[in-house]
Amino acid sequence: DVKVTQSSRYLVKRTGEKVFLECVQDMDHENMFWYRQDPGLGLRLIYFSYDVKMKEKGDIPEGYSVSREKKERFSLILESASTNQTSMYLCASGPLGTSGVFGPGTRLTVL
Amino acid sequence: GNSVTQMEGPVTLSEEAFLTINCTYTATGYPSLFWYVQYPGEGLQLLLKATKADDKGSNKGFEATYRKETTSFHLEKGSVQVSDSAVYFCAAMAQKLVFGQGTRLTINP
Numbered sequence: 700d701v702k703v704t705q706s707s708r709y710l711v712k713r714t715g716e717k718v719f720l721e722c723v724q725d726m727d728h729e730n731m732f733w734y735r736q737d738p739g740l741g742l743r744l745i746y747f748s749y750d751v752k753m754k755e756k757g758d759i760p761e762g763y764s765v766s767r768e769k770k771e772r773f774s775l776i777l778e779s780a781s782t783n784q785t786s787m788y789l790c791a792s793g794p795l796g797t798s799g800v801f802g803p804g805t806r807l808t809v810l
Numbered sequence: 811g812n813s814v815t816q817m818e819g820p821v822t823l824s825e826e827a828f829l830t831i832n833c834t835y836t837a838t839g840y841p842s843l844f845w846y847v848q849y850p851g852e853g854l855q856l857l858l859k860a861t862k863a864d865d866k867g868s869n870k871g872f873e874a875t876y877r878k879e880t881t882s883f884h885l886e887k888g889s890v891q892v893s894d895s896a897v898y899f900c901a902a903m904a905q906k907l908v909f910g911q912g913t914r915l916t917i918n919p
Contacts, residue, residue: 734909789853
C-alpha cells in the first residue's frame, strides 16, 4: 500500500517560531502537495511540487515556503508562525495527473 | 479558475436513510471528479472517482455520476450506517485538485 507519513500528528508552537512540517512518501511519486484544512473552507492548496527541487505556488502560499531536496520528502516551512496559521495541514502525493494519496494530517496550534 | 461547491452541512440522518450530498463544479474543460471521506481523527481517503462524462464511480455502497450537462457529481447512498459518519469532500481536478468546503455527516442509530 502507498504510504504517506507526516512527522507529527499534533504540534504546538509559539508566535514567531520557525516551524517545519515534514512529509514522506514511499512510492516514488512525482507529485507532492501541501494543503491546509479549515472548517467551512475545505482544503486549500498551499504549495505543490512535481519534481525534486521544483515547486509551484498553490492558492494560499503567503507565509509559507517549501523544500523538496529528495523525491520522497516534501517539507512545509512556516518562517515565522502566526496565530492565523493554526490549522490542520495535510500532505498528499501521487503520480503525475492523479489526485494523490493523503497523509494523516498534522494539527498545528500557534499560541 | 476552477471551483467546487458542495451542500452545506452538517447533515444528520437516521440509520438506513437515503443520503444525497450535492456537489457542483465550474471548470474549463472536463475535469476528473472525486469524493473523499475523512473519518474522525484521520486523513482523507479517496472514496470514488469519475474521469469523464456519464461515468459512475462507486465504492462501499456510495455512488456518484459525472453529469456534464448539470456540472454535478452528487454523492448518494441508499442505506447509510452509523459507520458512515464522517466529513465528505467533493473535488475536481484539471491541472490541480480543487476541493469543496466539506459536508459533515452524522448518522444516528
